Amino acid sequence: MGNPKQKLKVAVLFGGVSGEHEISLLSARSILSALDAERYEVIQIGITHEGQWYFGNNALEALNEGDLSSCTPATLLADPTRNGIYLIKKEQSDELLSHLSAVDVVFPVLHGTFGEDGTIQGLLEMANVAYVGSGVVASAVGMDKGIFKDVMKAHQIPVVDWMVFTRQEVESRLEEVIAKSENIAPYPLFVKPANLGSSVGVSKCHDRQELRLGLKDAIRYDRRILVERGINAREIEVSVLGNEDVDASIPGEIIPADEFYSYNAKYHDDRSQLLIPAPLEPQLTDYARSLAIRTFKAIDGAGMARVDMLLDKESGELFVNEINTIPGFTRISMYPKLWNAVGISYPELVDRLIELALARKAEKAKNLYRYQRESQGK
Template sequence: MVGIIFGGRSGEHAVSLMSARSVAQAIDRNKYDVTMIGISKAGHWIGGDDPLRELEQGGYDAPGRALLGAPRQGELMSVSAALVPGELRLAPVTELDVVFPLVHGTYGEDGALQGLMEMADVAYVGAGVVGSALSMDKGIFKSVMSAAGLPVLPHLVITRAQFAEQPDQVVAQCEAALHYPLFVKPANLGSSVGISRADDAAGLHGALVEAARWDRRLVVEQGIDAREIEVSVLGNDMPQASSVGEIRPRRGFYDYIAKYVSGDSELLIPAPLSPELTERAQSLAVEAFKAVDCAGMARVDFLLDKSTDQLWLNELNTIPGFTEISMYPKLWAAAGVGYPELIDRLIELALERKADRDRTERTFEV
């Protein structure tokens, strides 16, 4: 039984529903039984006949109905109020062999959901706790890339507390280390939410105020005039890179509107790059994947400096947009791996990784 988990308490809730609908339609039903497990915007877990439709219709805000079970049970449990006030009643809903988490962003892509599945001892698609968490945090991700000798743009990490206490000093510190334009980002968010470009001190101040609404850690990054290059990676210990893609946003930068509202960004597959740059993007993507101990899948995004042709690692998405027309599956399709086959491979990789984990000894007795 494959459990597809989607929705969730994240800015990318709606994108997640689209990914879930695509996977549910394409997954090989002769091979897999499928249970749909939705998480509402308020964080309630819902099972039942058609949780996807319930969330798509919006406004769902009933108490939770489903929960992952205890270790070794690998079960999904329904939760309801017991006859005794204040107590809950748990009833098994179904056994799960593997979970396909399609919750993007907070609580889904950041290791929280992965931790829950580890505790329940259930196999799941994609990166584990560490890989998820440190790929989600833009500041820590850059530190790990630097430590692995991989190229990231010059940047500073600032806490909201620091900025609140000494705003002028923070602005001066950024101006001393970097030069305009700068990009200011909340460390732990996706979909360009809270990100802005600053071209002077006043702009930087405003950008920091905005980013500080969304996270307690802020990343201030050297802005460059860049092309946006993306590579899909698939595998566990021996990951492979897909064809290389490019996104050409029609607006100023690839912000939330360009990503999900206007729909007029151009996807170029393969990206018009020299063979050398194509190969470099692919090998950097695989190295980044290994450096964060990723598993299953990741879409690795680069900024390619238009004036120097230098490739900078920007981010690694462990649960990338996964509709049939999203970049991650499209890059694999261009490399000869179709969408249903990709889903199949990811489930196999999840089971393989679980089997590998189960070989690890955990008890030590003297």
Template sequence: MKKNRVAVIFGGKSGEHEVSLASANSVLQALNKEKYEIIPIKISREGKWYILSSLNTFDSNIKCEAAILADPTGDNLVNLQEKEPGQIFFTRESVDVVLPVLHGTFGEDGTLQGLLELANIPYVGCGVAASSVGMDKAMMKAMFAQHNLPQGKYLTFLRKEWEKDQDPICDEIETALGYPVFVKPANLGSSVGISKAANRDELVKAMHLACLYDRKVVVEENINGREIEVAVLGNDEPEASIAGEIVPCNDFYDYEAKYISGTSELKIPAPLDDKTMNEVRKLAVKAFKAIDGAGLSRVDFFIKKDTGEILINEINTLPGFTEISMYPKLWAATGLPYDKLLDRLIELAIERHQDKNRNKTVYSE
């Protein structure tokens, strides 16, 4: 039986480059080598694409440079080799499905998805629009509001506005949200560039930091709540995993707590009563449908400690896949182990692609 050729793309020109390498390393080891011919494609920090000769993402063992052509008519994975100085030779090969393991900009934000749509290659995960909305916290929150999903108070500012006049922005934040607040780049994940500010001096530093990573900044009210996460899997009929709870080792679930220290406590399943467990799972599916998600997403919530109110925090359309990441752990606890989860994601990618290709692209009556 012919193996499906699966291109696993990772790395990328993003502040989450290292996270992507760690996630992809776990994915590459777990994919069934009997079912799939695996093509590891690493994108450098500068944005160059390489096919590796091993399945270890941290190796620099490069087989050749690579590119995907926006050509839906034939083999569109290109191998580029310089056999003589200044002379590039290339060969083309087929790819049955792409498994992006890219976090952050140029991978999770719809840009890669747009290229794969032009090339007509099936790919795991959300489409162009859902990826873009899911990546942009300001757009995401506006979409959630449109669908009446409960969420905390927030404000959005442009970097140009901040650089022009800081004091009115600080005044507005203090009046509308008070302290402490969380300051986040709108288009980044894995807690990169996020700060908690308890006074104006810390707010100014936090805004400067967030502006290094994006032209748009989201400032959120502090919510004294438990951090709950739910994994969603599916296309038009998505399902939610059981919920898990994160007890951060740091003041909040920052980059170090997620990927370096490994000492944050993950409670799976979350210690919730049946009513609350069912409600967060229902809201997770609603959030997924609100952005027209596909394949996978992780939906994060706060449950207020004083009132028990459930508030949605964000949706992550390409969640971490490291050994300590919540998404695969939640599905394993729900009854779908890591390797079978990857199988299902590839099945969903092909299913979604086949459904999309039913659409007419030429007008006729």
């Protein structure tokens, strides 16, 4: 930045329409407390369950308490010539926009739908503002478990056998869907919505009756669902950081309190444990780290991601299960804890992600958007 005294304006977005609204508030609380006030001017934007944006210096508290009367409705425009956050003010029967602040970097601390799936990233691209984390394609591919597995397969990255079905197929041809599912592998089978998180709509099905119920449950959440071979698995997670030069942390392991890492085991049962580092043979540790980097590169990830794997307890095979492009980010979450274990503190991690966002924008600025003869500009 030109003037070293000039603080970087960072807009932190949190809350949102997604089912992971509350997790987002927890992540944002940690991030806001880590942003160095000497270096950054922080603009808090809380997004309600309905999707309305609010600005306020205490927006996080206000959203937490469900009382936004101290905050002002705000927005970001898709027009790149109108940089930054605008307040929406009511004057008589009109709503007027007034410019609040330019923005150098947006940190979307939004997990799941509308936050981690490329939609907000699309808006940020349109606005031509730097932002933390993956772009549109990597976010969308990382979110959609079906397309993600297609990409993994194309890159020879091991994933468990799966099939995708649509809501329409489940509703109109259930017996056919069941027969095809039973061809994937013997029970147990896992059923999950293609685009969701926090284990919502995920079921472990031990027999045909449970599969029937699992299918009907999953289609409540998404138009497309997956049926997968169920693995008796250890759950291994690796944190990734970087843009062009990508680094992988040591692996961690989750010991879920339930039969699998269900919604309840994730957020309500404090018997779920994180092991850092995961107790793995050195060779397997190296392999898990290399798989994480290959996965991140295969989807063209940027900034950060947590790559979650399933280690088959019986065969010792390691499969990539999913990638989270905006992983849980509280101080006690796996993503920052894995970096902490290799010497990158939480505030350093946040600084690094902001630098990576600026680097990514600078890289993008090199692109030409119209044909130009090579000799021009020389």
